[in-house]
Amino acid sequence: xxxxxxxxxxxxxxxxxxxxTLTNNLANSTTIxxxxxxxxxxSFDSVFAYKLKDISDSPNIPRRIxxxxxxxxxxxxxxxxxxxxxxxxxxxxxxxxxGDGFFNVEFTSKSGExxxxxxxxxxxxxxxxxxxxxxxxxxxxxxxxxxxxDPTQGVKFDSMGNIYQNDAKVDQLKITDFxxxxxxxxxxxxxxxxxxxxxxxxxxxxxxxxxVEMSNVNIVTEMVDLIAITRQYEANQKVIKTIDTTLEKAAxxxxxxx
Numbered sequence: 001x002x003x004x005x006x007x008x009x010x011x012x013x014x015x016x017x018x019x020x021t022l023t024n025n026l027a028n029s030t031t032i033x034x035x036x037x038x039x040x041x042x043s044f045d046s047v048f049a050y051k052l053k054d055i056s057d058s059p060n061i062p063r064r065i066x067x068x069x070x071x072x073x074x075x076x077x078x079x080x081x082x083x084x085x086x087x088x089x090x091x092x093x094x095x096x097x098x099g100d101g102f103f104n105v106e107f108t109s110k111s112g113e114x115x116x117x118x119x120x121x122x123x124x125x126x127x128x129x130x131x132x133x134x135x136x137x138x139x140x141x142x143x144x145x146x147x148x149x150d151p152t153q154g155v156k157f158d159s160m161g162n163i164y165q166n167d168a169k170v171d172q173l174k175i176t177d178f179x180x181x182x183x184x185x186x187x188x189x190x191x192x193x194x195x196x197x198x199x200x201x202x203x204x205x206x207x208x209x210x211x212v213e214m215s216n217v218n219i220v221t222e223m224v225d226l227i228a229i230t231r232q233y234e235a236n237q238k239v240i241k242t243i244d245t246t247l248e249k250a251a252x253x254x255x256x257x258x
Contacts, residue, residue, distance in 0.1 A: 002247065008239040010071030014041050015233040017074050022226055025217045033084070033121025033190040034215035036222075040075030081181050084120075084216035086208065092155050093132065095122035096211040097175070101203030104141035104174040105134055107191065116141065118176060121190040123212050126151050142171040157209040177203035 021039045028034040086096050097103070102118035109115075117138075124132050124140055132140040132147040139146045142163070149155055149165060156164045161173035178184060183198035 002243055004243050005240060007071040008236040008243070010073070011236040011239075012233055014072045014074055015229050015236070018229050019226070019233070021077060022222055022229065026219065026222050026226075028189060029215050029217040029219050029222075031121075031189050031215050032123050032212050033119055034217065035082075035084075035120070035186075035190075036080045036215070036217045037186075038078050038080060040078065042073040042075050079181070079184075079186065080216060082216050084214045086211040087214050088210065089123075089212055090210050092157065092209050093124045093126060094210060094212045095124060095157060095173075096208045096213040097122065097205040098208060099203075099205035101175040101177045101205030102192065104176055105191065106139040106141055106146070107187075108138060115193070117187055117191040117193055118184070119191050120213050126155075141174045143174060144171055147171050147173070157207055159206040159208070161207045173207060175203040175205055175207070177201050177205070 018039045018041075021037050025036045028036075083098070086098075095103070097120055102120060103122060105117045105119055106114055107117040119134070121134070123135050125135070126149060127133055128151060130149045130151045132142075132149065134140065141147070147163065149163070149170060153165045157173070158164070161175055162169050163171045163173065177200070178194065179199040179201050183195050184192045185195055187193045
């Protein structure tokens with residue numbers, strides 16, 4: 001096998017993966033509370049060095065050199081948790097967090113199972129019964145559980161997440177933060193759930209009523225990256241075409257008897 005073909009092929013696969021990640025970011029550029037993703041890759045030399053030291057298959061017997069092939073290896077996707085811009089809505093139940101922390105939401109699956117998810121998407125509303133819910137109808141969690149208010153009365157939120165009606169405190173938003181965001185994984189467009197090893201800590205975020213935090217995707221940056229990815233993909237295509245032409249000449253011309 002011509003190693004150049006494999007190298008160019010893995011390059012194209014890697015750029016395709018980056019393109020998928022980038023286009024997903026662009027598709028969610030207007031999604032409230034969305035945090036953009038990025039893709040990583042590993043070069044042959046970094047993977048090769050790791051494999052030489054890997055003795056997991058057979059104790060004390062490193063892998064043979066021949067099992068490795070050149071080219072790029074798709075790494076892991078990561079999430080950028082930097083804060084997005086605020087959009088004014090003037091709706092008192094629309095909330096945005098400034099700083100580190102997440103709203104707590106009681107998510108109900110299609111099978112009826114409930115679990116706590118975390119989000120920065122604070123586009124909330126009140127039901128006719130007075131419950132504070134997300135756009136999908138999931139309950140927002142407060143210090144007393146489900147937040148229930150009087151839908152006929154006005155509502156105010158202070159920067160600490162305290163909720164007031166008729167100048168009396170009725171509840172407080174539950175806001176949670178984590179020691180390491182690497183122990184969070186996305187669930188849907190703007191929900192997060194902790195994985196094993198996640199550690200909770202006190203949140204420092206401040207609550208702003210009448211605002212929502214928009215996606216942190218920068219469309220200009222994403223479009224520049226889109227052009228770069230396209231050009232790199234095309235460059236790998238040209239490598240394959242060049243090698244293919246070389247092989248054709250070697251097979252059909254150099255080996256021809258005269």
